[in-house]
Amino acid sequence: MSDVYSGFDLQFIAGKWQKGNSNKLIQNINPYTQQEILQIPGASQADIDSVYQGALTAWQSWSRSSVEERKTCCTRLAEVVEQRREEIISWLVKEAGGTRLKARGEVTAVLGIIAEAATYPERIVNTQLKALEPNQQSWVYRQSLGVIAVISPWNYPFYLSMRSVITAIATGNTVVLKPSSDTPITGGLLLGKLLEEAGVPAGVMNVVVGSSSEIGDYFVEHDIPKLVSFTGSTKVGKHIGALAVGGRCIKRVALELGGNAPLVILDDADLDQAVDIAVMGRFLNQGQICMSTNRLIVDASIYDQFVEKLKIKVENLKVGDPSLEDTLVGPIINEQQIKSIHALIEQGKQDGARLIISGETQNNVIPPHVFIDVDPDTSLARNESFGPILPVIKAKDEAHAAILANASEYGLSSGVCTRDHERGIRFALGIDAGMTHINDITVMDHPNAPFGGEKNSGLGRFNGGWLLDEFTRTHWITIQEVPKQYPI
Template identity: 65%
Template sequence: MEAYQFSDQQFIAGHWLKGTSTHTLNNINPYTQKLILKLQAASLVDVDSAYFAAERSFVTWSRSSPAECKSIILRILDVVKNRREEIIHWLIQESGSTRLKANIEVDAALGIIQEASTFPERMTTQELQSTDPDRKSYAVKKPLGVIAVISPWNFPFHLSMRSVITAIAIGNCVVLKPASDTPITGGLLLAKILEEAGIPQGVFSVVAGLGSEIGDYFVEHDVPKLISFTGSTSVGKRVGELAMASNKLKRLALELGGNAPLVVLDDADLDLAVELAVMGRFLHQGQICMSTNRVIVDAKVYDAFVEKLVIRAKNIVYGDPDLADTIIGPIINVSQVEKIKQIIAQALREGTKLIVRGEIQGNIIPPHIFIDVNPDSSLAKEESFGPVLPIIKAQDEADALGLANDTAYGLSSAVCTADLERGTRFAMQIDAGMTHINSITVADQPNAPFGGEKNSGLGRFNGQWILEEFSRTHWLTLPNSTVEIM
């Protein structure tokens, strides 16, 4: 089995073609800063070509039998399994993933592909009770059409795959726009995998281009029926506005930013709580929407927790993402590094106490931990998307709950306590899409609803929930007959 080779080509309607934009994407390794690939960007013309090919292909692909669709998905699963180490290599090289995080990401992708293999057979027709005895009534589950996917750079392979594989499994066609920082792991790598698995031409295309050139057009285009976007809240709101203002209203599946709290109650196992804070915040440099963005600790155990956290933080390995014990690798690009530097500088200007720090070298930012953080500060209110951890003191359980919910976001959350009944009561009062008791805020399972409240998004991914998002229900009535409704 030869390793995949990538050149200056996009994947459009089953063909590898050079993009027609005058701009190029310089694909840079965030750790070594070496050029991986120089890619001619996709233009508006390329977007048209991909969408129109998908629209044509939908006519035949949507009529594929469940067995045909399932067969393709299982072949994709086999390809990913066989090329696991190759995919991990690309995630480390292109997205700055540590080896630990890359393995987690591939496992997540394998999980959603396996789950998607069940979707074709779950596109069922339901016979309804009819109020007219002379007529039959049915609810028919059908694919939507063409789905547009815009994926991020932090978990590029998995977060592209979870939308792409679901859409294709139930008879939709897909055009994928990966993040400019990760055109391979977020897009072109999927194209190679699906091509190897035998996906029909036109069912799947990848257009890697500048957001400033093709971003708005990609959303506003008349062809796609749904826009699946994963990324920042600010860009997600823009996507929503464009989708609603376009000539044809579009459905939206938005997974946006977060400000996940880890709440440490006064009866918590502090060693466990510290480990949850460290892994929840510093895995993949904090560049995860579910990452623990703040830790809220009951005053009774606050000092003891901070003492243990400082000791643990000194053992966090950062640097080369290809080494097995590295927890913190490189930030994705220089722009993101500067944003995180500004967050740290702003907190220091406000007098917030920094108890753990390290020298920033290139794109490597060591752990930075602030204590006695003002819950009204920007450090506590905004998503840092980096290895910066604010610790907030709560007076009691009620105060901790109020602080946890005092945010414009509501994606993930966690609570640490020795009393599971207490933890469950607390968790049920958190205004978020996901809460985990005695576990980290970063969690994803292929059959569990993934999504948020408030400014963290719309809709749910995974399992039956994404199946509903990516399909439509058609009510059909007809006179009593022996006609079989498929």
């Protein structure tokens, strides 16, 4: 392994590290210490033209690469990530504000998605269909799409970027990655370094960092990319979808958007287990996860007992410096998010919810806030907080809990706690969401399982064969072996 990576103030375009041509600087800040990490000269629209052209040129050869070449790419990348595990974890703590617990889990998840991607080259197979006409062969060929544009968020930057990047590359596509300006290194430039070290050919992997106001729309509307993979807010996702479909060149989109995950505690649940599930599912990464438990729905018969246990558990959480091993709740990513969370807390008070746990914000760290007796029609229940706020809602019974669980514009993840597994499955199947976990946290993502949501939580599915379908195209080809006689 070479020395610790450096040169993160440059763009990665067609295999070369070069200065961005925008006059705008991207200021990279440690969210806990508020110290500047570095400044990055942003990419310009001219840089976007260059990077897409370079990726398209690289695709001409990479699309014809062998199964072994693509598998070797994945294998080498996994080796590099494993060798640099501690270096990556340190960056995730410093730049993304993730605790060491979260950062370790994120690197492990990346290794899992790389291992899954390594299986894709052999899973891209051509299929012969039954021919419906005499003397004819009918085939469906599966091919790479071309250049894939990836826009990734700041909350799980390393994993949520790699999830699309390595899948695209393993399926014969080339990639242009635009990470969040809050996490340009862990969400983008670090991946460029890793794939470069793994020996990926020049132009197959590209990273541009820039201001969304300058290059955001242009990045999506550009003629070259065939698919735009976006993970982020529903508001931005709708805008990207409109640009991708409504522009001069219609593009495919893969959109993984916001959530308002309910965790339902039924009357037969193990309360101690349910409390552990609720606390980890809400406060991991300060609640800055699309799958984070955004609402607790508790059966009235166990409500008071559950709330008392929940209060004790949350009061004992370690809050503060994300670099310490036992910290669960670290800093919020930026000032804009802090203002949004503070506003939601104040609105919750005004709406009459009882605040039983709170604390003052220090060093971007907002301590856990727990509201009980929350009205399901108020902002605390309906909005995605993306922060350490836990609203608790009382359900009259199981039927009422199901109604409350579905009372949202979102439908990403969900959970239910019950000792009766069959009851849990029946309840889960009644939730209008892409994922439901029984007796476990709502935050879960397996590389071989379909990840995605319903309603305003997005389009398409990540992982496994589902993402393989998204990132390739089918091409029907027939061969007429004996000339036909046409009625002309």
